[in-house]
Amino acid sequence: MKQGVGEIRVRYxxxxxxxxxxxxxxxxWFETGRTxxxxxxxxxxxxxxxxxxxxxxxxxxxxxxxxxxYDDLIRIVTTVASLQEVRMLFKYExxxxxxxxxxxxxxTEHAFVNRQGRPVVLKKHNPFLWRRLQEAAGEYAE
Amino acid sequence: MKQGVGEIRVRYxxxxxxxxxxxxxxxxWFETGRTxxxxxxxxxxxxxxxxxxxxxxxxxxxxxxxxxxYDDLIRIVTTVASLQEVRMLFKYExxxxxxxxxxxxxxTEHAFVNRQGRPVVLKKHNPFLWRRLQEAAGEYAE
Amino acid sequence: MKQGVGEIRVRYxxxxxxxxxxxxxxxxWFETGRTxxxxxxxxxxxxxxxxxxxxxxxxxxxxxxxxxxYDDLIRIVTTVASLQEVRMLFKYExxxxxxxxxxxxxxTEHAFVNRQGRPVVLKKHNPFLWRRLQEAAGEYAE
Amino acid sequence: MKQGVGEIRVRYxxxxxxxxxxxxxxxxWFETGRTxxxxxxxxxxxxxxxxxxxxxxxxxxxxxxxxxxYDDLIRIVTTVASLQEVRMLFKYExxxxxxxxxxxxxxTEHAFVNRQGRPVVLKKHNPFLWRRLQEAAGEYAE
Numbered sequence: 244m245k246q247g248v249g250e251i252r253v254r255y256x257x258x259x260x261x262x263x264x265x266x267x268x269x270x271x272w273f274e275t276g277r278t279x280x281x282x283x284x285x286x287x288x289x290x291x292x293x294x295x296x297x298x299x300x301x302x303x304x305x306x307x308x309x310x311x312x313y314d315d316l317i318r319i320v321t322t323v324a325s326l327q328e329v330r331m332l333f334k335y336e337x338x339x340x341x342x343x344x345x346x347x348x349x350x351t352e353h354a355f356v357n358r359q360g361r362p363v364v365l366k367k368h369n370p371f372l373w374r375r376l377q378e379a380a381g382e383y384a385e
Numbered sequence: 386m387k388q389g390v391g392e393i394r395v396r397y398x399x400x401x402x403x404x405x406x407x408x409x410x411x412x413x414w415f416e417t418g419r420t421x422x423x424x425x426x427x428x429x430x431x432x433x434x435x436x437x438x439x440x441x442x443x444x445x446x447x448x449x450x451x452x453x454x455y456d457d458l459i460r461i462v463t464t465v466a467s468l469q470e471v472r473m474l475f476k477y478e479x480x481x482x483x484x485x486x487x488x489x490x491x492x493t494e495h496a497f498v499n500r501q502g503r504p505v506v507l508k509k510h511n512p513f514l515w516r517r518l519q520e521a522a523g524e525y526a527e
Numbered sequence: 528m529k530q531g532v533g534e535i536r537v538r539y540x541x542x543x544x545x546x547x548x549x550x551x552x553x554x555x556w557f558e559t560g561r562t563x564x565x566x567x568x569x570x571x572x573x574x575x576x577x578x579x580x581x582x583x584x585x586x587x588x589x590x591x592x593x594x595x596x597y598d599d600l601i602r603i604v605t606t607v608a609s610l611q612e613v614r615m616l617f618k619y620e621x622x623x624x625x626x627x628x629x630x631x632x633x634x635t636e637h638a639f640v641n642r643q644g645r646p647v648v649l650k651k652h653n654p655f656l657w658r659r660l661q662e663a664a665g666e667y668a669e
Numbered sequence: 670m671k672q673g674v675g676e677i678r679v680r681y682x683x684x685x686x687x688x689x690x691x692x693x694x695x696x697x698w699f700e701t702g703r704t705x706x707x708x709x710x711x712x713x714x715x716x717x718x719x720x721x722x723x724x725x726x727x728x729x730x731x732x733x734x735x736x737x738x739y740d741d742l743i744r745i746v747t748t749v750a751s752l753q754e755v756r757m758l759f760k761y762e763x764x765x766x767x768x769x770x771x772x773x774x775x776x777t778e779h780a781f782v783n784r785q786g787r788p789v790v791l792k793k794h795n796p797f798l799w800r801r802l803q804e805a806a807g808e809y810a811e
Contacts, residue, residue, distance in 0.1 A: 255704070255714075256551060256697045258544040260597060265540050266442040266493075267412035271682045274409075278681070278740065288681075289740045300408040304446045313544060314704065314715045351408075397562070397572075398555045398693060400686040402739060407682050413540045420539070420598065430539075431598045455686060456562065456573045550726040550777075551700075554693035584692040588730045635692075 245379035247280030247321040250340065253313050263310035269347050270303055273335045276321035277351070280333070284375040294369055298353040301330065305349040309339070316340035323380040329362045330354050331376065387521035389422030389463040392482065395455050405452035411489050412445055415477045418463035419493070422475070426517040436511055440495040443472065447491035451481070458482035465522040471504045472496050473518065529663035531564030531605040534624065537597050547594035553631050554587055557619045560605035561635070564617070568659040578653055582637040585614065589633035593623070600624035607664040613646045614638050615660065671805035673706030673747040676766065679739050689736035695773050696729055699761045702747035703777070706759070710801040720795055724779040727756065731775040735765070742766035749806040755788045756780050757802065 251272055259265040277298075281288040291298070311317060318338040325332040331353055337346040355365045366373040393414055401407040419440075423430040433440070453459060460480040467474035473495055479488045497507045508515040535556055543549040561582075565572040575582070595601060602622040609616035615637055621630040639649045650657045677698055685691040703724075707714040717724070737743060744764040751758035757779055763772040781791045792799040 252701070252704075254697060255543055255700050256549050259539055260542040260544065260546045261439060261441065262544045263441075266445055267409045267416075267540060270409035270412065271680060274681050275678070278678075287740060297403060299403065299405075299452075300449055302446070302448045303408055304444070306444045307442055310441075314713060394559070394562075396555060397558050397685055398691050401681055402684040402686065402688045404686045409682060413538060416539050417536070420536075429598060456571060545723060545725065547725075550729055551693045551696035554696065558693075581687060583687065583689075583736075584733055586730070586732045587692055588728070590728045591726055594725070 244381040247283050249276050249279035249319040251275055251317050253311055253315045255313055258313050263312055269305050272319055273349055273351055276319040276335050277333055280321045286372050295357050297356050300351050301354055302352040305347055307347050309344055309346050311346050326376050326380045328364050386523040389425050391418050391421035391461040393417055393459050395453055395457045397455055400455050405454055411447050414461055415491055415493055418461040418477050422463045428514050437499050439498050442493050443496055444494040447489055449489050451486055451488050453488050468518050468522045470506050528665040531567050533560050533563035533603040535559055535601050537595055537599045539597055542597050547596055553589050556603055557633055557635055560603040560619050564605045570656050579641045581640050584635050585638055586636040589631055591631050593628055593630050595630050610660050610664045612648050670807040673709050675702050675705035675745040677701055677743050679737055679741045681739055684739050689738055695731050698745055699775055699777055702745040702761050703759055706747045712798050721783050723782050726777050727780055728778040731773055733773050735770055735772050737772050752802050752806045754790050
């Protein structure tokens with residue numbers, strides 16, 4: 244099963260008055276994880292959208308284990324946990340790079356839709372991306 | 386069971402290039418729901434923090450039903466779904482005010498900790514807030 | 528000269544580890560000032576965009592006088608400082624509602640462009656909005 | 670005169686419904702420019718704060734030349750334009766990495782204060798940082 248590995252550095256803007264990163268920002272980091280995942284597959288998400296496929300989020304979840312802090316280097320490990328005809332599930336693990344400490348785990352479920360918001364069957368609409376995602380997810384059987 | 390009802394108007398900053406609100410922003414709106422909830426209880430969250438009680442998020446979840454758009458008026462309905470000695474669970478429902486349409490449902494689970502990050506038993510540390518939350522959650526038995 | 532008056536409540540998400548509002552968020556608040564200004568004119572900004580007029584920002588400035596804090600109620604006073612054929616200038620003053628204290632002043636300059644990014648002469652493209660803005664700016668002479 | 674050079678990749682969260690980056694986010698990028706600048710000087714900004722020196726923003730300005738887009742790689746060039754006893758001025762230039770195109774220029778002016786918000790004379794409070802900044806600014810004469 245393919246892993247996408249990205250890295251971000253915590254911005255001052257992302258902290259709050261508790262002195263740690265505000266919880267909603269982890270979902271933005273998940274997005275950077277997805278972005279790097281698609282790039283690694285050979286089809287950047289900007290290309291996916293140009294092919295008239297959007298991946299709006301259906302569900303999002305995060306469990307917070309330890310606080311990220313300003314200027315921390317965060318490693319984002321992204322995997323495809325499930326791939327179906329009209330939807331898919333990403334999983335994320337966030338680590339503090341310097342210590343290896345697990346900061347959070349999360350999931351986002353996405354639909355495949357076109358610009359009009361109608362569901363598209365990815366396998367028909369973009370066989371290349373479908374195959375790459377299948378390989379990445381380690382699910383070779385159709 | 387008490388409901389807190391807040392209202393926000395969608396900002397341009399909160400949209401993304403899909404033309405709708407970016408998914409992480411719903412979690413910021415949940416926070417405004419919590420803030421109004423505490424104010425309604427007679428103890429604004431800023432006061433809670435002055436009493437050396439912080440409520441970091443342990444888990445956060447959102448299910449997206451329909452897209453919020455720029456300038457939409459959003460109604461945020463907040464309830465306390467569970468109240469325990471050292472943690473609590475908020476539930477949220479977001480509606481488009483003009484149509485009544487349900488946009489999203491969500492949950493956030495919070496710990497009670499002090500500024501040093503140590504768990505505090507809310508009932509002992511702040512009996513007033515504990516009682517108000519209990520009443521709000523509809524759990525009168527200790 | 529017309530003044531638009533809006534109000535926002537500071538979100539926890541908008542604070543940073545200095546314990547006050549992060550400086551970039553004032554520009555988001557300016558945007559809510561503009562939004563309310565257009566609504567008051569009888570043409571919400573969402574309508575302006577439907578008429579194929581966008582107002583991208585050319586320049587933005589803010590001077591910070593005093594810190595906004597979590598849960599502060601902020602009054603945003605917006606005026607049109609200058610109106611030209613293909614651009615306009617908004618000015619903003621932000622006050623802490625409870626004390627009347629001036630928190631910041633700012634400006635944003637905007638172009639009038641269509642969806643293709645080409646400049647449009649507002650007077651021709653949307654005479655209604657042009658007249659309303661002129662009246663608002665107190666410049667009755669063409 | 671020393672230049673700090675940082676790089677960020679545009680996040681989907683940073684775009685708005687105009688299809689380009691929302692204007693307030695450029696100020697967040699300026700902050701990442703400052704952060705890398707301090708790191709290059711040998712004193713990360715997180716260390717500066719541990720030495721009880723904060724640099725709140727007094728004024729911020731940005732001029733937008735061309736739009737940044739999702740997934741663009743942005744180069745941030747940061748310089749110290751002025752260094753005084755109790756304040757300093759950073760200048761920024763943002764470029765699209767792939768084309769070299771100048772996207773924006775900006776400035777932020779900062780005070781030197783302690784945690785109580787009182788002005789501190791940097792030269793006395795932290796001679797190391799003062800000297801490093803002086804060298805960086807190319808102003809060797811006291």
